[in-house]
Structures are given as C-alpha cells and as structure tokens.
C-alpha cells in the first residue's frame with residue numbers, strides 16, 4: 001500500500017492495450033491512497049498497431065475521461081492524458097496535429113517505441129524477435145547505431161507540444177535483460193545518455209521513474225538507477241509512474257521506487 005499523496009500519470013485501460021475501465025483505474029488509485037492519477041492510453045497513430053487506441057475511439061475516450069474528472073474530482077485529481085509516440089515522420093506529425101492536439105489534453109507522456117526508417121516505422125517494443133529483426137534489417141546489426149538512433153529520437157520527444165513527461169527513458173533495454181546486446185557501460189552508450197539528458201534538461205520536461213521494468217523484462221526500473229542519478233545532477237525533475245496496464249498495477253513498485261529515489265537524494269515531483 002502506497003503512502004498517502006502518491007501520484008501516477010502513466011496508466012492504460014481498455015481503450016488501448018490495458019485491461020479494465022477508466023473508472024476502475026481511478027477507484028484503484030483512490031484505494032491506494034494516491035492524490036493524483038493520469039489516464040494515458042496509447043494515442044492513435046495513422047497506421048494500425050496491436051496496442052494503440054483506434055482513431056475512431058478517441059472522441060469517446062476524451063469524453064469519458066472528462067466525465068471521470070467531474071465524477072471523481074472531489075476525491076482525486078484526474079488528468080486527461082495520453083502516451084504519444086515520437087516518430088520523425090511528417091505524416092505522423094500531421095495526423096497528431098489534426099486528430100489529437102485539438103482535443104486539448106492536459107499532458108502527454110512522450111515515448112519512443114518505433115525505430116528504423118522514419119517513413120516505415122517499426123516497433124522494437126512488441127517482441128524480442130522484432131527488436132532483433134530491426135537491428136539486423138535497419139541497422140545492419142550495429143547495436144550502437146540502433147541505440148544511438150533511439151536516444152537521438154528521445155532527445156527530440158519534447159518537440160511534441162504538450163509533452164510534460166518523458167516515458168521510459170531507456171526503454172531500448174527492454175529485450176536486453178541478459179545484457180547480450182549491450183551492457184550499458186560502453187562509452188558510446190554513456191555518451192548517448194549524456195547527450196539526451198542535456199537536451200531534456202533544457203526542455204522543462206519531467207523524467208518518469210517507470211516501475212514496469214520491475215514487473216517484466218529488465219528487472220530494474222526505467223531508467224536505470226545510474227541514469228536517475230545523472231538526471232538529478234542535470235536538475236531534471238523525476239516523478240514516479242507505474243505504467244499500469246490493469247487497476248491492480250496502479251501503484252505497483254511504488255515503495256521500492258520511493259526508497260530508490262530517497263537513496264539518490266531525489267524528491268519526486270507532481271505534475272501540478
């Protein structure tokens with residue numbers, strides 16, 4: 001059970017690849033003692049994926065979150081958000097400008113799930129075999145080229161208007177739990193992180209400590225503790241998010257996350 005006053009701004013529900021109603025996520029947040037909850041389904045893209053919201057459901061999603069803000073407003077602060085993808089592709093940008101931004105979201109969690117040629121985005125996030133297919137076919141097997149491209153895109157996530165939170169900063173490690181592709185200690189890896197943090201520090205965005213890495217995959221949060229320490233050094237604010245895909249996960253790993261941040265001398269911030 002989380003201590004009173006916690007927050008999570010990264011949650012999914014049945015509108016995308018999560019399980020459960022938005023109201024159930026909010027009820028779980030109240031039961032966990034959270035004071036603020038952000039609803040952040042994967043925003044639609046102009047092409048099909050197995051996990052983003054279909055464009056035709058966006059209006060209904062917006063109306064439902066707005067209704068929940070009214071229904072629960074005296075018990076918990078509910079933010080109308082979405083997890084939005086950064087893809088350097090003019091068609092995607094035009095779609096986001098036309099279909100998403102006019103709905104006046106309170107905030108976005110900005111993430112990178114796609115790599116490869118900008119005109120043919122491929123998700124590295126779905127499967128380990130998909131990750132390695134992209135590595136081989138798009139980056140000629142050069143892991144430093146792939147990872148550096150990932151972090152260069154991550155540096156540009158704040159260019160999406162409305163992005164307040166940087167989603168799972170080192171997500172590229174998702175399929176690398178055994179550290180077979182890279183260790184994270186390589187000079188090129190450290191340099192890519194430094195460059196990204198320098199860009200983010202100037203952007204005013206918040207980096208999330210995303211607890212989902214403890215539930216599946218790398219067995220450490222996103223980003224890794226040493227990157228959180230560098231965020232602190234750069235003065236980048238940190239918030240704790242669960243990336244819950246079901247109401248039961250709403251504050252998963254929060255005690256551990258708070259202890260880790262306390263060890264690092266970091267006080268988590270709220271969206272405000």
Ligand SMILES: [Zn+2]
Nearest residue numbers: 083111167168
């Ligand atoms: Zn994500």
Ligand SMILES: [Zn+2]
Nearest residue numbers: 010012083243
């Ligand atoms: Zn997410």
